[in-house]
Amino acid sequence: MKKVLALLMAAAMILSLAACGNKNPDSNDDSNDKKTALILGTSADYAPFEFMYPDDKGELTYAGIDVSVAQYIADDMGLSLQVENMAFEYLLTSLGKGDFDMVLAAMEATPDRLENADFSDPYYNDIPPAILVKADKADQFKTLADFAGKSVGAQAATTKLDIIADSMPGANAVSLQSVLDLINDLTYDKVDAVLERVAAIRESCGKYFGIAIDFHGRVHKPMAKVLAKKLEEFDPMFIEEPVLCENMEVFKEIAAACNVPIATGERLFTKYDFKRLLQAGGVDIIQPDLSHAGGLTEVKKIASMAEAYDVALAPHCPLGPIALASCLNVDATCYNAVIQEQSIGIHYNVGKSVLDYVKNQDDFKFVDGRVQLPVRPGLGVDVNKELVLEENKTPHEWKNPVWRHKDGSVAEW
Numbered sequence: 001m002k003k004v005l006a007l008l009m010a011a012a013m014i015l016s017l018a019a020c021g022n023k024n025p026d027s028n029d030d031s032n033d034k035k036t037a038l039i040l041g042t043s044a045d046y047a048p049f050e051f052m053y054p055d056d057k058g059e060l061t062y063a064g065i066d067v068s069v070a071q072y073i074a075d076d077m078g079l080s081l082q083v084e085n086m087a088f089e090y091l092l093t094s095l096g097k098g099d100f101d102m103v104l105a106a107m108e109a110t111p112d113r114l115e116n117a118d119f120s121d122p123y124y125n126d127i128p129p130a131i132l133v134k135a136d137k138a139d140q141f142k143t144l145a146d147f148a149g150k151s152v153g154a155q156a157a158t159t160k161l162d163i164i165a166d167s168m169p170g171a172n173a174v175s176l177q178s179v180l181d182l183i184n185d186l187t188y189d190k191v192d193a194v195l196e197r198v199a200a201i202r203e204s205c206g207k208y209f210g211i212a213i214d215f216h217g218r219v220h221k222p223m224a225k226v227l228a229k230k231l232e233e234f235d236p237m238f239i240e241e242p243v244l245c246e247n248m249e250v251f252k253e254i255a256a257a258c259n260v261p262i263a264t265g266e267r268l269f270t271k272y273d274f275k276r277l278l279q280a281g282g283v284d285i286i287q288p289d290l291s292h293a294g295g296l297t298e299v300k301k302i303a304s305m306a307e308a309y310d311v312a313l314a315p316h317c318p319l320g321p322i323a324l325a326s327c328l329n330v331d332a333t334c335y336n337a338v339i340q341e342q343s344i345g346i347h348y349n350v351g352k353s354v355l356d357y358v359k360n361q362d363d364f365k366f367v368d369g370r371v372q373l374p375v376r377p378g379l380g381v382d383v384n385k386e387l388v389l390e391e392n393k394t395p396h397e398w399k400n401p402v403w404r405h406k407d408g409s410v411a412e413w
Contacts, residue, residue, distance in 0.1 A: 016107065016119040017119065017123070018118070019101065019119075035079060038070070038080070039084060039099075040104060041095055042066060042091070043091060044085045045180050048064055049064045049065045049105070051064050088155055095117055149171075151171070153174045153182040155175065155178065155179055156176060176257070177257055178222075194231075195231070202234045212238050212239070212339075213231060217267075218411070228242055231258070232259050239260050240263045240264065244267070264285075265286040265287040266289050268288065271298060271305065274288065274302045274306070275305065285312045286314070287316045288316060290318065315330060316341060318354075320357065321355060329379060332373050342354075342366065344366065352387075357383065357384050358381055359384050360382040
């Protein structure tokens with residue numbers, strides 16, 4: 001199991017401002033006379049050069065050495081400053097497309113970069129080289145040769161990757177989009193615990209066994225990106241709810257950080273919720289729950305809408321036989337249906353299981369991961385009415401469990 005044991009944070013750098021050089025400074029173009037804002041492109045995850053912090057109103061604002069330099073230039077030009085934040089590796093490409101006027105992102109003027117952008121004279125050249133390692137492993141690393149066979153992390157598209165290749169023989173370079181992702185990867189041992197479990201499943205079940213990993217929205221965006229990226233090597237069928245649906249704008253960012261399909265939707269309840277999810281992008285599989293999202297007719301509409309976005313359908317785990325039969329009927333009529341969850345024999349069926357409530361249990365037997373479509377009239381369910389009436393004598397008192405962090409505070413469910 002590979003583990004990022006070190007993070008190459010900085011090497012001796014000479015930092016410059018990058019800008020497009022395809023305009024003649026002596027041209028008569030009067031577009032600048034109409035310009036009201038100077039647009040800065042940066043990757044705001046590298047303090048003290050560029051970062052974000054909450055202001056007095058709790059709103060995120062940009063700060064740092066590079067942002068201050070850009071503000072000085074904007075003030076000198078009589079313009080306001082507009083900051084556009086994106087992954088470091090895409091900055092020069094977006095600069096070339098004209099998405100912003102200049103880039104300040106602790107960037108060095110390398111020969112490759114000079115082919116695509118003009119750089120200013122250096123304005124900072126006093127960053128000492130540094131490698132971060134976990135404190136409890138510091139004694140293992142005395143020289144660069146000690147990193148042979150170890151994984152060393154660096155931000156994607158930065159010169160640190162070249163340093164790993166040139167100066168750390170035998171080290172395995174691992175690139176992630178942001179410095180925060182790298183620090184999380186270095187810090188959290190729980191990442192290794194997840195990877196070890198998935199690795200054991202893959203080894204035991206073989207290459208073609210479908211593995212889906214449900215995050216259940218219990219990690220936050222930085223950790224979700226780290227996990228999704230590192231799970232790639234096990235070829236999962238999909239990851240589910242890497243973040244909560246309330247943060248649906250984040251799915252696109254997570255999708256850009258990995259090559260694993262993303263599924264979500266069990267906590268959305270209307271076709272309008274799914275419309276916003278599909279418009280936000282980043283999701284490959286939607287998981288509406290027929291019991292919560294309007295039943296057969298409404299979920300059929302949701303599935304058809306997803307098909308127009310080339311997004312697959314996997315109805316959420318049905319908790320009863322009528323819901324299961326309904327899901328199978330929807331699956332049978334949706335071209336984009338890819339998999340059907342089911343809860344037969346699952347741990348939260350205490351006392352009675354799903355099929356105890358039907359008389360035609362053989363119609364819902366799963367063999368080698370497959371089940372036949374219902375063949376009886378209607379939904380195809382012969383309900384065990386006697387058991388239903390008996391169970392109805394006990395009031396339904398199910399409540400969401402309360403999950404807590406180690407300090408006792410309430411966690412997301």
